[in-house]
Amino acid sequence: NLPAKHVIHAVGPVWRGGNHHEGELLASCYRKSLALAVRHGLKSIAFPCISTGAYGFPIEPATRIAVREVTRFLTENPAIEKVVFTCFLKRDYEVCAKVLKETL
Numbered sequence: 001n002l003p004a005k006h007v008i009h010a011v012g013p014v015w016r017g018g019n020h021h022e023g024e025l026l027a028s029c030y031r032k033s034l035a036l037a038v039r040h041g042l043k044s045i046a047f048p049c050i051s052t053g054a055y056g057f058p059i060e061p062a063t064r065i066a067v068r069e070v071t072r073f074l075t076e077n078p079a080i081e082k083v084v085f086t087c088f089l090k091r092d093y094e095v096c097a098k099v100l101k102e103t104l
Contacts, residue, residue, distance in 0.1 A: 006040060008033045012051030015058065023065055026051055030069035037080060044082035049092050059092055063099045071103065 010033045013025035029050050037045045047066060051057035063085075070083050085100075087093035 004046075006037075006042060008036050008045070010050055012055055012057065015051065015056035018061075022051075022057060023061065026057065026062060026065050027069045030066055031073060034070065034073045034077070034080060038077055041079075043080065044084070045080060046084040046086050048086045048088070049096075052092065059095045060099070063092075063095050064103075067099050067103050 010029040012029050013020075013022045015022055030047070033047070034045065047070075049059060049062060050066070052059050052062045066085065074080060074083070085096050087096050
């Protein structure tokens with residue numbers, strides 16, 4: 001019953017302390033998902049907090065990566081009209097709101 005026509009499944013990296021290219025791998029998840037959305041003619045996309053749950057990626061750096069990559073992509077690809085960051089936990093929402101406020 002998902003209210004979406006498409007699902008792009010992006011498997012983020014497992015956090016292993018930050019010295020195993022986790023940041024670069026996470027950034028790639030966002031870039032590749034956005035590129036797939038454009039390739040399929042999608043106008044909007046929603047992202048959960050990739051890798052921050054069971055995979056243990058710390059929420060603040062993960063959010064900064066997500067916002068940075070989405071912002072960069074949108075400046076070069078105006079085909080995407082709407083991006084939603086979905087937060088399931090209050091703590092995640094608070095961090096996301098803080099990062100967005102600082103960034104935008």
